[in-house]
Amino acid sequence: MSGDGVTGRGYRPHRRTPTAAVARGVERRFQIAGLFRHQVNKVFPWHFSFLWGEIALYSFVVLVGSGVFLTLFYVPSMDELVYQGSYVPTSGLEGSRAWISTMQLSIDVRGGLFVRQLHHWSALVFLAAVMLHMGRIFFTGAYRAPREINWFLGVAMLVLAIFEGYLGYSMIDDLLSGTGVRIFSGILLSVPVIGTWLHWLVFSGEYPGEIVVERFFIAHVLLIPAILAGLIVLHLAVVWYQKHTQFAGPPAGEGNVVGNRTLPVFSLHSVSMLLGVTGVLGLLAGVAQINPIFHYGPYNPTQVSNGSQPDWYALWLIGSLKLFPRVDIAVFGRYTVPAGFWAGVAIPLVLILLLLAWPLVDRLRTRDRELHNLLDRPRDDAARTAIGVMALTFWGVLTVAGADDIAATVFQIPLEGLRWAERGALLILPPLAYVITRRVCLRLQRSDRDALAGGVATGIVEETTEGTYRSVQQPFVGVDPEGGEHPPRYDGARIPKVPAREHAEGSS
Numbered sequence: 187m188s189g190d191g192v193t194g195r196g197y198r199p200h201r202r203t204p205t206a207a208v209a210r211g212v213e214r215r216f217q218i219a220g221l222f223r224h225q226v227n228k229v230f231p232w233h234f235s236f237l238w239g240e241i242a243l244y245s246f247v248v249l250v251g252s253g254v255f256l257t258l259f260y261v262p263s264m265d266e267l268v269y270q271g272s273y274v275p276t277s278g279l280e281g282s283r284a285w286i287s288t289m290q291l292s293i294d295v296r297g298g299l300f301v302r303q304l305h306h307w308s309a310l311v312f313l314a315a316v317m318l319h320m321g322r323i324f325f326t327g328a329y330r331a332p333r334e335i336n337w338f339l340g341v342a343m344l345v346l347a348i349f350e351g352y353l354g355y356s357m358i359d360d361l362l363s364g365t366g367v368r369i370f371s372g373i374l375l376s377v378p379v380i381g382t383w384l385h386w387l388v389f390s391g392e393y394p395g396e397i398v399v400e401r402f403f404i405a406h407v408l409l410i411p412a413i414l415a416g417l418i419v420l421h422l423a424v425v426w427y428q429k430h431t432q433f434a435g436p437p438a439g440e441g442n443v444v445g446n447r448t449l450p451v452f453s454l455h456s457v458s459m460l461l462g463v464t465g466v467l468g469l470l471a472g473v474a475q476i477n478p479i480f481h482y483g484p485y486n487p488t489q490v491s492n493g494s495q496p497d498w499y500a501l502w503l504i505g506s507l508k509l510f511p512r513v514d515i516a517v518f519g520r521y522t523v524p525a526g527f528w529a530g531v532a533i534p535l536v537l538i539l540l541l542l543a544w545p546l547v548d549r550l551r552t553r554d555r556e557l558h559n560l561l562d563r564p565r566d567d568a569a570r571t572a573i574g575v576m577a578l579t580f581w582g583v584l585t586v587a588g589a590d591d592i593a594a595t596v597f598q599i600p601l602e603g604l605r606w607a608e609r610g611a612l613l614i615l616p617p618l619a620y621v622i623t624r625r626v627c628l629r630l631q632r633s634d635r636d637a638l639a640g641g642v643a644t645g646i647v648e649e650t651t652e653g654t655y656r657s658v659q660q661p662f663v664g665v666d667p668e669g670g671e672h673p674p675r676y677d678g679a680r681i682p683k684v685p686a687r688e689h690a691e692g693s694s
């Protein structure tokens with residue numbers, strides 16, 4: 187069967203299918219098969235936590251696709267017109283063309299509201315996925331050498347993505363977004379020395395001016411997406427080149443990568459992920475209302491609606507403004523720096539710089555200069571995990587504070603009292619979170635060591651010949667029966683603490 191080019195399994199290497207003809211044609215002209223063969227043989231390890239990056243990637247794809255559709259209808263102009271569209275409650279109200287075009291897009295363009303909601307939900311999910319992805323990178327130590335560069339790129343993308351989202355909902359010029367732009371204007375003005383100049387740069391004069399929506403539009407649809415797309419490609423190229431990290435456990439080690447090849451398994455997983463993410467986002471867009479600008483009405487600088495909230499990823503910035511005491515601090519005895527600067531510029535800047543510098547700070551902390559391809563389990567580095575949970579708690583309190591006016595209304599709590607409680611929580615909870623997390627990690631480490639040294643508890647109690655009782659331990663599964671190292675050394679792999687069935691049932 188093999189003389190005519192047909193293998194025993196019926197495979198015909200020289201089949202004349204159209205795909206084969208195209209492939210042969212390309213190969214004759216460019217000779218790229220060698221390059222391609224190497225790439226499709228690349229291997230990707232599997233763990234559920236590696237999916238956050240992919241979810242971020244695919245929500246970004248949906249963001250760009252839905253954004254292109256919206257750009258066809260949205261008009262970035264602050265010219266004032268009277269809304270005379272089909273939505274009766276706002277008919278006759280004066281608003282900018284930006285707001286009116288978004289109203290028309292939502293109410294009169296077929297599928298317009300769906301795509302607007304798809305775009306907004308994609309932004310929310312994108313940022314959630316990016317933050318979860320960053321969490322997994324942090325808590326497993328994936329940012330350590332040689333992958334620091336991807337951490338730096340990641341922080342840049344995170345900051346850009348938050349700003350991109352802010353610009354997106356700000357350029358609609360409805361009552362909610364105008365309130366956010368007003369806060370931005372105040373923060374710019376609070377910057378010492380160059381504040382008024384910065385304000386002029388963005389608003390081209392006094393607030394609100396006549397141009398800020400156009401400027402936000404150019405940054406939102408052109409500048410930042412292009413930079414983000416470039417950074418994402420670079421980020422993925424670095425992952426591809428440096429290879430993916432993996433958790434320890436036979437046969438995965440520092441010198442190999444264990445997982446699925448690019449073709450066919452990894453690619454199929456990845457395409458399924460793209461379809462799944464698009465489907466879930468489509469479902470959300472279809473059934474869950476988001477940013478109903480027709481309820482808010484057009485922006486009017488003399489009005490602020492009760493309970494104005496930014497998107498969830500920007501709440502921490504508002505929380506910082508709310509919790510910082512209303513004190514203007516004098517610098518060098520001559521210059522008064524307003525509270526808005528400390529809360530709105532200095533604190534976020536310090537937090538972002540700390541995040542950016544983390545791989546370097548960590549290197550100083552651990553004095554670890556090694557290259558790492560194996561991931562830690564979060565318990566393995568108790569101090570790092572505790573620092574991470576402490577930072578998350580700090581950010582969480584700021585985020586909760588960002589929405590505290592809603593909490594005060596819903597739970598009927600006096601707002602001032604709630605705010606003082608949040609200030610207290612911001613100082614007390616993060617160190618508490620550090621202490622508790624560290625202890626939990628150390629306890630988990632001890633439990634692993636105990637399992638390795640003494641075996642796994644089977645739940646069976648034996649009576650000894652002396653009439654005393656003892657709990658039966660099953661030696662750790664990994665122990666070499668030929669007399670390997672005793673007790674076996676912890677190598678970073680998960681330790682299965684469930685006894686083999688025959689021990690659990692007491693039949694051994």
Ligand code: HEM
Pocket residue numbers: 235236237238239240242243246316319320323328329333336337338339340341343344347418421422425429430431432
């Ligand atoms: C625009 C947002 C982002 C996208 C689309 C993205 C996408 C990805 C993807 C698909 C991977 C490979 C799969 C995985 O490990 O999850 C990855 C790996 C990585 N990402 Fe991101 N990422 C983003 C943001 C970030 C951020 C904010 C950080 C950290 C600050 C970061 C740091 C890393 C690192 C260090 C790796 C290599 C991890 C490893 O090999 O285990 N990324 N990214």
